[in-house]
Amino acid sequence: MSTSPRIAIDAMGGDEGLAVMLAGVARARRANDGMRFLLVGDEAQIREGLKTHPNLSAASEIVHAPETVAGAEKPSQAIRRAKTTSMGLAIQAVKSGEAGAAVSSGNTGALMAMSKLALRTMPGIDRPALAALLPSLGENDVVMLDLGANTECDTENLIQFAVMGAAYARSALELERPRVALLNIGTEELKGTDEIKDAAAMLREATHLPMNFTGFIEGDRLSRGEVDVIVCDGFSGNIALKTAEGTARFVTDLLRRAFTSSLRSKLGFIISRPAAELLRHHLDPNNHNGAVFLGLNGLVVKSHGGANEIGVANAIGVAARMVRDNLTARITEDLANFKAHQRPETHTA
Structure with a gap:
């Protein structure tokens, strides 16, 4: 390219x-x-x-x-x-x-x-998904999809999202084998809908793909940096995204209010300003802007x-990186690899 x-x-x-x-x-x-x-x-x-x-x-x-x-x-x-x-x-x-x-x-x-x-849609992809980078406590951001393109998803959709999300993470985060997890109401194998459990079972067998499937992740662990790609249906993903954005605004507004509540607080803000600026930068959505339709x-x-x-420039940077890395070709190759190794009896309807 x-x-x-x-x-x-x-x-x-x-x-x-x-x-x-x-x-x-x-x-x-x-x-x-x-x-x-x-x-x-x-x-x-x-x-x-x-x-x-x-x-x-x-x-x-x-x-x-x-x-x-x-x-x-x-x-x-x-x-x-x-x-x-x-x-x-x-x-x-x-x-x-x-x-x-x-x-x-x-x-x-x-x-x-x-x-x-x-x-x-690309051959082998039933529905496109909206993927974005979210801040985390880990060394890298975390890729999350779908964030609202599909309110209902079956097992095959979730598997396709996982393949696409991992390909995106390999490019955007420069990871050879991204850690992939499915968003669920618990980490136990018996929890979740049939679609989620079936998708997890099939992804566990896909050891030939350039990803490490780690199982399930709960909503309170999204930003811990424990995984690189979080997969879910668009309904759950959009709610999780908006909740995370709202929580970030709540924290920054709460800190702003606390630091202006008294003279002592204002003096404390002056001392802690470098840390506060680092927090503001980390939570600023402009620094993570640019969601991709995969x-x-x-x-x-x-x-x-x-x-x-700044946000617009970051979105353009995301687009340029995906073009240079030929993301569509990566997804096509990974999906074909998954299909080639998929056991006939595990095909979903």
Whole structure:
């Protein structure tokens, strides 16, 4: 793969608008001089915005899109306007090969629906999954999927998610054999739904795959750094993600309140400020931004709608890394390897 991937940017998506998107692209460009971009959106607005980021002009091409996808727009409505919206045309650039990946901060449901319709799922993958990196106490972040693309999953879906998540971790975390676990209500083998237990049994036998399946993990251990990949259905994953994000905000708000409650507390804050800043940095979602739709015939990265320029740049960095490492090929190879070694009697319906 080229060391200078071309990334299609939905320049009009996100809560913060074009200015933050362009600032994020410019930041990503400064981190990698070889990176190139397709900036998709209103051409006049983009050209005006580029005046404050002259370093982008030589590395960017503008694709005019007369419309945008609204944050509250239904996916079914957005799909009908795929050929005229910045989100739809960014995805189309991946399909046509003009870009190696697309990045959008726009409507998640619309982005998933458009991506799945345009790119289709990879051979052997029934449903795509949304995967993201979450902070942990370990040496690395932890990959978690699915985070909301599929509310209900069967055994085969969970196995596919595990294969895709491990391939993603090998690239994003640079691990040879990521530790993989299934999110469950307990660690005992008898606990959980039939789908989860059956998936665990099959993954335990898949010793030929480049992963170490460790069994089940409970919700209170997500951030302990004990595993590298956590697999679950999208309903459970989205709840777990939102709960973790809410808890992080609660902790930081509680500390802020405590440090301003008295003069003594304010003095204590001055002394402990380096530690407080380290905590804030570790919990800041912008530093872990960039969720990937895995299982499609092309790479699409979802940036958080409220991401700042640091978050947008990190999402672009995720996309570039996946292009360089040819993530889709890795997933295809691992899935074929799993199927080749799967015993006929263990195939699910």
